[in-house]
Amino acid sequence: MRPLLLLDFDGPLNxxxxxxxxxxxxxxxxxxxxxxxxxLLNPLHGVELNALADSFDxxxxxxxxxxxxxxxxxxxxxxxxxxxxxxxRTPVRRGSWKAPYVADWVGDRPFAWVDxxxxxxxxxxxxxxxILPVDARGGLTDRHFGVLRxxxxxxxxxxxxxxxx
Ligand SMILES: [Mg+2]
Numbered sequence: 399m400r401p402l403l404l405l406d407f408d409g410p411l412n413x414x415x416x417x418x419x420x421x422x423x424x425x426x427x428x429x430x431x432x433x434x435x436x437x438l439l440n441p442l443h444g445v446e447l448n449a450l451a452d453s454f455d456x457x458x459x460x461x462x463x464x465x466x467x468x469x470x471x472x473x474x475x476x477x478x479x480x481x482x483x484x485x486x487r488t489p490v491r492r493g494s495w496k497a498p499y500v501a502d503w504v505g506d507r508p509f510a511w512v513d514x515x516x517x518x519x520x521x522x523x524x525x526x527x528x529i530l531p532v533d534a535r536g537g538l539t540d541r542h543f544g545v546l547r548x549x550x551x552x553x554x555x556x557x558x559x560x561x562x563x
Contacts, residue, residue, distance in 0.1 A: 400455050401550055402509040404482070404500060405447070406532075407460035407470055409514025412437040413537035420536060428469050437470075438537075444474030446543045453550040457482060457503070459496060459511065493519030500524075510546055512538065 408414050416438060419425060423438040447456060458466040458481040467478045482503045487495055494500075494515050501523070510528035511520065520529045528549045532538055 399507050401453070402504055402507055403447075403450060403454035403456050403546065404459035404504075404509055404511040404513070405456060405479075406511075406513035406515075407458070407462050407466055409534035410512045410532040410538045410542075411443055411470070411474070412439065413534055414438070415534040416536065423537070426473060428473075430465075430469060435469075439470075439473055440537065441474065443538055444476055446538075447474065447476060450543070450546060450550075451477075454510065454546075455480075459500065459513065461487070493517070493523070497523055510549060512542065512546075 405411070413420060413423070414437070416423070419438060422440045422442060424441070426437050426439055428435045428437060450456070456476070456479050458471075458479050460466045460470075460481075461484065462470060463483055464481055466481060471477070471479060482496070482499055484496060484499055489495055490497075494513065496513070497520060500511065504527075508526065509524075510530060511524070512530045512532055514532050514534040516529050516531050520527075528546070530542055530545060532542060
């Protein structure tokens with residue numbers, strides 16, 4: 399079974415808590431109907447993710463839901479990806495409100511989950527997954543991509559991601 403790579407957008411790919419424009423990023427203004435969003439994107443993320451698609455099945459796990467394919471993926475050169483939907487986004491007491499939907503969606507497939515709002519709660523819940531928290535001030539870095547490549551070579555064996563939080 400190929401592992402899944404669950405991708406959050408705001409935080410990992412759009413470092414929405416960054417001050418200014420971090421190195422490697424470009425500002426984008428997205429308009430749909432009467433709505434406009436300002437986001438930051440790093441074109442190298444598209445390159446890295448397309449390379450990871452040799453080993454993972456990429457999946458949107460973003461609150462943009464179908465908007466991720468419509469508005470965001472093309473800006474990074476990503477193909478249309480399967481998308482997890484979130485019927486109820488009520489905050490939960492501990493951890494990510496996405497977790498129950500993620501559990502349903504992944505079933506028994508191995509997966510890595512990249513998100514700025516995951517941590518120890520999700521690690522406890524999904525002990526065999528690679529839970530990869532990303533700082534929303536800086537987005538995905540070479541280090542994260544290195545960890546993903548390392549993990550997918552031997553999924554389940556790679557547990558700790560030292561020094562993160
Ligand atoms: Mg996020």
